[in-house]
Amino acid sequence: MNFHLTEMQQMIVDSARRFVAAETGIDQWRDRRQSENGVDQKLWQAMTELGWLGLAVPDDAGGLGGSMEDVALLMMELGKGLVTEPLVSTGILAAHILDKTLEGETRSTWLGRVATGEARIALAYEDPTAVGLALLTAQALPDGYVLNGPKIMVHDAPSADYVIILAQLDGAPALFIADARAVGISANCYPLIDGSRAADLRFSNVALPMDALLATGQKAQDILEESLDRARLAIVSQAVGAMDATVGITTDYSKERQQFGQPISKFQAIQHLATDMFTAAYQARSALYAGLCAVQAPPEQRRRATSVAKLIAGLSSQTVSRNGIQIHGGYGITDEYAVSHYYRRLLVLEKQYGGNDEHVGLLAQAEMQS
Amino acid sequence: MNFQFEQAASEFRDHVRQRIAEILPQDIKDRNCRILGMSCNGEDQRRWLAAMDAEGWSVPAWPVQYGGTGWTAMQRFIFEDEMYAADAPEFNWIGSHMVGPVLYTFGSEAQRERFLPPIRDGRELWAQGFSEPGAGSDLASLRTHARLEGDTYVVNGSKIWTSGGHEADWLFCLVKTDTTGKAQQSVSCLLIDLRSPGITIRPIRQINNEAHVCEVFLDNVVVPVENLVGQEGAGWTYAKFLLEHERTTSSFIFWIKRELARTRELGRTFLRNGRPAIENSYWAGRVAFIAAQVEAHEWSVLRVLSEEANDYPLSACASVLKLVGSDLQQQITNIQVDLLGDHALRDYGEDQHPPSTDPIWPDIVQGRTSRALMACATTIYGGSQQIQKNLIAKFALGL
Numbered sequence: 001m002n003f004h005l006t007e008m009q010q011m012i013v014d015s016a017r018r019f020v021a022a023e024t025g026i027d028q029w030r031d032r033r034q035s036e037n038g039v040d041q042k043l044w045q046a047m048t049e050l051g052w053l054g055l056a057v058p059d060d061a062g063g064l065g066g067s068m069e070d071v072a073l074l075m076m077e078l079g080k081g082l083v084t085e086p087l088v089s090t091g092i093l094a095a096h097i098l099d100k101t102l103e104g105e106t107r108s109t110w111l112g113r114v115a116t117g118e119a120r121i122a123l124a125y126e127d128p129t130a131v132g133l134a135l136l137t138a139q140a141l142p143d144g145y146v147l148n149g150p151k152i153m154v155h156d157a158p159s160a161d162y163v164i165i166l167a168q169l170d171g172a173p174a175l176f177i178a179d180a181r182a183v184g185i186s187a188n189c190y191p192l193i194d195g196s197r198a199a200d201l202r203f204s205n206v207a208l209p210m211d212a213l214l215a216t217g218q219k220a221q222d223i224l225e226e227s228l229d230r231a232r233l234a235i236v237s238q239a240v241g242a243m244d245a246t247v248g249i250t251t252d253y254s255k256e257r258q259q260f261g262q263p264i265s266k267f268q269a270i271q272h273l274a275t276d277m278f279t280a281a282y283q284a285r286s287a288l289y290a291g292l293c294a295v296q297a298p299p300e301q302r303r304r305a306t307s308v309a310k311l312i313a314g315l316s317s318q319t320v321s322r323n324g325i326q327i328h329g330g331y332g333i334t335d336e337y338a339v340s341h342y343y344r345r346l347l348v349l350e351k352q353y354g355g356n357d358e359h360v361g362l363l364a365q366a367e368m369q370s
Numbered sequence: 371m372n373f374q375f376e377q378a379a380s381e382f383r384d385h386v387r388q389r390i391a392e393i394l395p396q397d398i399k400d401r402n403c404r405i406l407g408m409s410c411n412g413e414d415q416r417r418w419l420a421a422m423d424a425e426g427w428s429v430p431a432w433p434v435q436y437g438g439t440g441w442t443a444m445q446r447f448i449f450e451d452e453m454y455a456a457d458a459p460e461f462n463w464i465g466s467h468m469v470g471p472v473l474y475t476f477g478s479e480a481q482r483e484r485f486l487p488p489i490r491d492g493r494e495l496w497a498q499g500f501s502e503p504g505a506g507s508d509l510a511s512l513r514t515h516a517r518l519e520g521d522t523y524v525v526n527g528s529k530i531w532t533s534g535g536h537e538a539d540w541l542f543c544l545v546k547t548d549t550t551g552k553a554q555q556s557v558s559c560l561l562i563d564l565r566s567p568g569i570t571i572r573p574i575r576q577i578n579n580e581a582h583v584c585e586v587f588l589d590n591v592v593v594p595v596e597n598l599v600g601q602e603g604a605g606w607t608y609a610k611f612l613l614e615h616e617r618t619t620s621s622f623i624f625w626i627k628r629e630l631a632r633t634r635e636l637g638r639t640f641l642r643n644g645r646p647a648i649e650n651s652y653w654a655g656r657v658a659f660i661a662a663q664v665e666a667h668e669w670s671v672l673r674v675l676s677e678e679a680n681d682y683p684l685s686a687c688a689s690v691l692k693l694v695g696s697d698l699q700q701q702i703t704n705i706q707v708d709l710l711g712d713h714a715l716r717d718y719g720e721d722q723h724p725p726s727t728d729p730i731w732p733d734i735v736q737g738r739t740s741r742a743l744m745a746c747a748t749t750i751y752g753g754s755q756q757i758q759k760n761l762i763a764k765f766a767l768g769l
Contacts (some may be wrong), residue, residue, distance in 0.1 A: 126712070129641035130729035152730055153712050188728070191717040193739060198715070200730055259508040269756040322700075325577075325746045329506050329754065330531050333747045335575035343577065343746070351712045357652055358711070364652075 005073070008066075012074050015050050020081030029082055029195060029341050037159040037189075038197035039120075043085055048117025053091045056230075058099060061111035068230060068295045072237040072288065079241025082345050084196040086120055086156035088234045094121035096227040097164055101175065101214035110177075122160035122180070124151035124201055125224065136203060138167040138174055144210050145169070145176065147184075147203040155352065157199035158189040164214070165203075166224060173221050175214040182206050194345040222299065229306040232353045233295070236288050236313040239349040243281040243313075243320040246342045250274060250324045253339075257329070264327070273323045280316035287312035304366065307359040314356040317346040382445055387452045393421050394458050402457045404722055404733060406740040407580040408747075410459040412495055412537030418459045419492025428490050429466050436474050436482070437490045443675045454624035455631070464533075465489040465496040467616050469542050472559065472608050475615075476600035485540075485561065499529040499543035499562070499586060500609075507757050509544075510553035510606075514588060516545040516560060523547075523560060523598070525591040531751065535571050535584030538564055544609065547602045557605035561597040568592070578743040579720040617684060620752050621691035622699055623664075623671045629702045630664050633657060636709050636734055647709050656708075660701050667694050686766035689758040696748035696755065703742035714739045 005013065023043055032040065047053060056071050057063020064070075071092060078087070091114060098110045098121075113119040127135055128150050136149030147167055157163060157180065165176045178185070184206035187199040215223055251274055254265035264270050291309030294302045321343040325332035328339050335341075350356060398414045409415075422428035423437075430446050432438035441449065461467075470489050473481050488494035505512040514527025525545055532541070541562040548556035564571070568591040573581035599608060637648030637657060647653045674687045707714040718736045726733045749755045763769040 128730045129644055130732075131641065133729060150730070153715075192715045193717045193743075194715075200728075258504075259506060259511070261508075267756070269759070322746065326749060326755070329750055330501065330583075330747070332750070333577045333744065335577065335579075340577040340743075340746075344743070347707075348715050351715055355708065355711055357708055361650075361652060 008064075009070055009073050012055070012066075012070060013077055016074050016077030019046065019050065020077060020083070024081030024083060026336075026338055026341065030335065032084065032195040033191065038156070038191070038195065039085055039159040043083075044117060044120075047085060047087065048115075051115075052087060053117045054115030056092050057095050057111045057115045061099070061108045061115070063095075063111060063115045068233055068292050071230075071234055072292055075234050075237035076241035076244075079238030079349075080245040082194070082242060082341055083238075084194055084345070086122070086159060086196075088231050088238075089122050089156040089160075090114055090117075090120050092234045093123050093227050093231040094162075094164055096230050097123070097175065097214065097223055098177075100223045100226070101220075106211070119162055120156070120160045121162045121164060121177075122154050122157040123164045123166075123227075124154040124157070125166040125228075126151060126153045128152045128200075136165065136167045138169040138176065138208075140169065141207075145208045145212065147176065147178075147206040147208065150200065150202050152200040153198050154201055155198050156196070157187060157201060158197040163201070166220075169213075169216060172217045173224070174216040175220045175224060176208055176212045177214055178206065178208055178212055182208070192348055194341075194348045196348065225303070226299070228353055229302055230295070232306050232310050233288065233291050235349050235352055236284070236291065236309045239313045239317055239346055240281065240285050240288050242342050242346055242349070243277075243284055243316060246320050246324045246339065246346075247274070247277050247281055249338055249342075250277065250327050253331075254327055270327055273327055277320045277323045280319035284313040284316035304363070307354075307362050310354060311356055311359040311363065314350040314359070317350050321346045379444060379448060383448045383452060386449050387456070389425065390452055390456045390458060393425060394418070394456055395421070398459060399457050401722065402459055404737055406718070406720065406722060406737045407576075407578060407582055408741065408744050409534060409582055412534065415459045415462055415495065416492040419461065419490075422461075423491040428461065428492070429470060431467075432470055432486075433474060436470070436486055447672070447675060450624050451627065454628040457628070462489070462492070462495045462534075463619070464498045464538075464542055465494070467619060468498065468612055469496050469540075469561075471615050472542075472599055472612065475611065476604070476608055478596070480596060481561070481599070494539040495534065495537060496540050496542055497532045497535045497538035497564070497584075497586075499532055499541045501531045502528060503530050503585075507754055509609075510557075512544060512546065512557065514543070514545050515549065516547050516558065516593065518547070518595070521595045523593045523595060525560065525562065525588045525593055527588050529586040529588075530574075530583075532571075532584045532586050533582060535564070535586050536573050536581075540564060541586065544605050547605075551603070554606040555603050557609075558602050559599035559605040559608050560593050561599065562588075562591065562593050566591050566593070576744060577746065578740040579717070580740070580744065581720070613688070614685065617674050617688035618671050618691060620688070621667065621671045621674075621695040622748070623668055623691075623695065626664055626667065626695065626698050626702060629699070629706075630661060632734070633660070633702055633706055633709070636706055636738070639732065639734065640709060640713075642709075642711060653705075653709060656705055660698070660705060663694075663698060663701070667691075667698060670694065682766040686762050689753070689761045689765075692753060693755060693758045693762070696752075699748045700742075700745050703738070703745040706738045707742045710735060710738060714742075 054063035055066040059065035095114050138145045138147050160180045163180045184204045186202045189199040255263050257264050287309045291305045294305035324339045331337045332339050402410050419428050429437050430439040434440045502512050516523040516525045541564050543560045543562050545560050546556050547558040568589040570587040572585045574583050575581045638646050640647050
């Protein structure tokens with residue numbers, strides 16, 4: 001095991017720290033609620049110039065060819081600054097799907113556009129569970145496909161140029177890519193509690209060309225799952241960063257805040273709440289490392305390690321964010337203090353790409369079958 | 371010991387349930403069902419209080435001579451249970467549970483005549499001016515002070531976490547009237563008109579987008595000396611009286627039972643993987659665990675209400691109620707958030723949306739996360755978890 005940072009990794013961490021210090025903070029977090037689609041174009045531009053969109057894009061397609069460890073290092077720093085720009089959906093999730101499903105010049109072109117930040121891509125894979133709603137289906141036509149049905153909770157759809165869609169094609173899963181503004185796509189956009197955005201999409205006779213189809217059947221399923229696992233580790237990394245930051249601001253607060261004639265940090269009860277936070281954040285980072293270690297492992301092992309990382313990070317997030325507010329007292333539930341922003345972001349990160357209950361369910365199934 | 375509820379109790383329950391259903395306006399009930407924060411709006415509260423007052427039921431715990439119902443503690447318990455179950459607005463707790471009892475116990479006849487009737491019928495809503503930016507858990511260190519000048523007090527300072535301050539008419543305020551003595555002998559209780567010149571109220575934006583709690587700034591606010599409650603310097607005694615007078619409100623048992631019912635409704639109606647969530651033993655198990663704790667908590671409330679004689683002072687038992695209740699409020703709101711999965715992440719903003727026509731977003735979704743976010747405060751206000759534990763350690767265990 002080697003925890004030393006390479007030169008490139010140190011550069012990534014340093015530039016991310018500078019970015020977070022200069023560009024993020026409570027005013028920025030509150031301002032983004034007012035933004036039209038959740039993306040600050042200036043920040044997006046800065047991120048692409050720093051090469052972050054291309055970090056996970058293979059270098060034979062115009063990217064930096066970074067590893068998931070490199071991604072994790074970047075994401076941990078950005079997590080500290082509560083960055084919600086759609087780096088993960090475009091630069092990790094979509095990038096990996098396109099990398100694994102496309103070939104030749106098509107692949108290079110698409111990945112090149114991802115790396116330059118020119119194309120933002122969201123993934124529409126969640127089905128509604130309301131009774132009576134049909135699933136999204138694709139019908140093959142002589143010259144292409146036509147899509148009908150809904151997809152919900154599409155993270156970062158409101159700012160996306162393209163959307164990768166999971167649809168049923170002849171009863172099997174299939175992945176398509178489409179222009180987000182294609183004729184027939186309607187969107188119900190809404191903000192999430194951390195200022196990021198999502199949408200429910202409805203496809204009505206959306207006509208797509210032949211080359212819109214990326215993959216079908218088991219291949220589509222496997223690539224989707226592999227890509228989602230990478231996205232999960234990326235957001236777990238953000239959560240680890242956010243947890244570390246929460247521990248920091250909370251201990252700082254406790255040293256400043258005086259009651260009963262002394263800083264509240266002197267009270268053992270407060271100290272123990274804070275150490276519970278520290279311990280939880282420590283464990284989350286460990287689980288992340290275990291997950292990163294399994295990125296290239298056989299699918300079953302990778303799946304399991306990713307669910308462990310997601311679950312432990314999710315549980316730790318609860319301890320860290322709840323104790324963080326408790327130590328802040330009344331100020332913890334105000335919008336004015338940073339800790340409530342960390343609470344909301346950590347809640348989003350826990351539930352995105354499967355919450356604690358889903359991942360413990362997957363692990364439980366494995367236990368029952370063993 | 372006799373743990374059986376009498377027949378009369380269940381007849382009383384049927385009676386109040388029916389009457390509440392007859393009196394509660396549907397529009398108020400609809401809004402309150404879908405409330406986004408912890409408190410309903412002031413207008414609904416006033417209308418409901420007026421309706422309850424017409425029934426004679428708006429201040430059940432007060433002595434009959436001041437408008438109370440003369441019910442037993444058990445009957446009052448049943449009545450409140452039914453009020454919450456019916457999604458009726460909460461009473462203006464500061465008025466009915468704090469100002470009222472302090473005035474009819476320690477106040478002057480003039481104060482009772484002036485202030486008790488408008489509390490009863492909802493014409494005047496009250497807010498609490500206790501905490502300050504520098505005086506949270508350490509309330510005794512409060513610094514807002516009142517200087518006697520002729521027949522008025524001139525008040526300077528600021529209060530914080532004043533719930534509903536922007537909708538209230540009057541402030542029940544703890545102030546220092548003496549800077550020389552011990553904290554506990556130098557605090558007084560003043561009744562302050564929130565329309566007085568020199569008062570600035572700043573709603574504070576909360577984690578759930580609401581701005582219900584307020585900061586109240588008092589800049590040379592003139593208060594008639596008739597608005598001093600009881601004796602100067604006795605404010606701390608009145609605050610302690612309130613803690614002894616009202617032991618079970620902080621249990622939030624009725625709120626908890628209502629939210630448990632809502633949790634079960636959510637489990638039955640919200641689908642996960644195509645089936646009602648409650649059919650998954652993971653959710654059923656979590657709900658069962660919470661439900662059992664709620665049932666035990668209800669009995670804890672009844673024990674304190676009945677002033678069960680045991681080896682421990684009732685004040686310590688009251689701390690148990692607050693400790694357990696606030697934690698249950700969080701457990702229940704958090705399981706609702708978890709049940710919703712990523713649907714819990716949507717930010718509905720600060721205003722209630724009209725009833726939903728979108729099957730993807732049923733009505734029950736809105737408000738769940740907002741309430742869970744605000745429930746972070748339950749373990750902080752009214753004496754934090756840490757303070758309550760200290761009190762139990764000291765008064766129950768002698769530690």
